[in-house]
Amino acid sequence: MKLTKYADLSLRLLMYLAMRRGESVTIQEVSDRFAASKNHMVKISHQLTKAGLVESTRGRNGGVCLARSPESITVEEALRATENSFDFVECLGAAQNHCVISDVCKLSGIFGTARAAFFDVLRQVSLADLVENSGALEECLLPLPAVNQERTPG
Numbered sequence: 001m002k003l004t005k006y007a008d009l010s011l012r013l014l015m016y017l018a019m020r021r022g023e024s025v026t027i028q029e030v031s032d033r034f035a036a037s038k039n040h041m042v043k044i045s046h047q048l049t050k051a052g053l054v055e056s057t058r059g060r061n062g063g064v065c066l067a068r069s070p071e072s073i074t075v076e077e078a079l080r081a082t083e084n085s086f087d088f089v090e091c092l093g094a095a096q097n098h099c100v101i102s103d104v105c106k107l108s109g110i111f112g113t114a115r116a117a118f119f120d121v122l123r124q125v126s127l128a129d130l131v132e133n134s135g136a137l138e139e140c141l142l143p144l145p146a147v148n149q150e151r152t153p154g
Helices: 005-019 027-034 038-050 075-082 107-123 134-140
Strands: 054-057 063-066
Touching: 005 027, 005 038, 005 054, 005 063, 005 075, 005 134, 027 038, 027 063, 038 054, 038 075, 075 107
Parallel strands: none
Antiparallel strands: 054 063
């Protein structure tokens, strides 16, 4: 299984917002820090806002921030908000299952159990867990362009 780039960038956005807890950041800032398309990040931000994970403020001092505490948002919830399907094989999705052996094949049961275990693990990990090493994460991010670095200390 491979997550989409969309889901990957969604997790990165949420992690960044968790690192900036209580602060509103612009989509441009996030795009710059991750070298990602601003348009792509706008779409992601919009979907995460619709899912209730992010709050968005428009206008001159607008931006995005987490809608809830990082401790209350799990990786599972974030992925379910951005991925359409977790059907590893055709037979896990009843609507598109055209496999002629699915009635007797044991793969669907095995993959179903693996998927459940996958989500059990992701349900136990919060955004706060992902950013415990925020100093090291910050060092890995691309630097902000000089224009955006006019933050006031505090």
